Amino acid sequence: MRNRRDVLALGSFSAIGLISSRNPAFAAGDHPPAVSSEAVGSSLLDRYVAAVNAHDTALFPELFTETYIQHSGRSQSGLAAQIENYHRILASMPDLQLRVEDRIIAGDKVVARSTYSATHTQTIRDIPPTGKAFTFRTIDIWRIEDGKFAEHWDLTDIADALNKLRGG
Helix, strand or coil: CHHHHHHHHHHHHHHHHHHHHCCHHHHCCCCCCCCCHHHHHHHHHHHHHHHHHHCCHHHHHHHEEEEEEECCCCCCCCHHHHHHHHHHHHHHCCCCEEEEEEEEEECCEEEEEEEEEEECCCCECCECCCCCEEEEEEEEEEEEECCEEEEEEEEECHHHHHHHHCCC
16 A cells, blocks of 8 residues: 555654754754664654554555564464464454553563454454454563564464354
């Protein structure tokens, strides 16, 4: 989706322009100030959420390193595996949406407490479709390297959602 990338890029350039226009050293011809690791992490998380909510894995190469390490055990490591994992998730939850409830960003780490929501329209873990809306929550920790997610740990509360889908 070229327009989305253009908007994201324009927003980034606008922010740099705003920062540099208020910085007398930059106005005098020096280089713009370095972007903080917190700003990089927050922007990366925002772009990830936008890509997930748009169901647009074409943006994943801009978000994840080729050697992305997935520690959850639910999917393989690597950029290609991450893309395939999201294709599988979106096939089972076509209306999936992600909302970040809290974020903590420090150094090269991004932590997010998030809620995913979807409608149970496909078989999930041998549970036939119920048509019910459901949610599940995660706590994710990413390590950033060169402006991209390089490593990931998470806790996912899928058991509660599956129990509700089973009628519990």
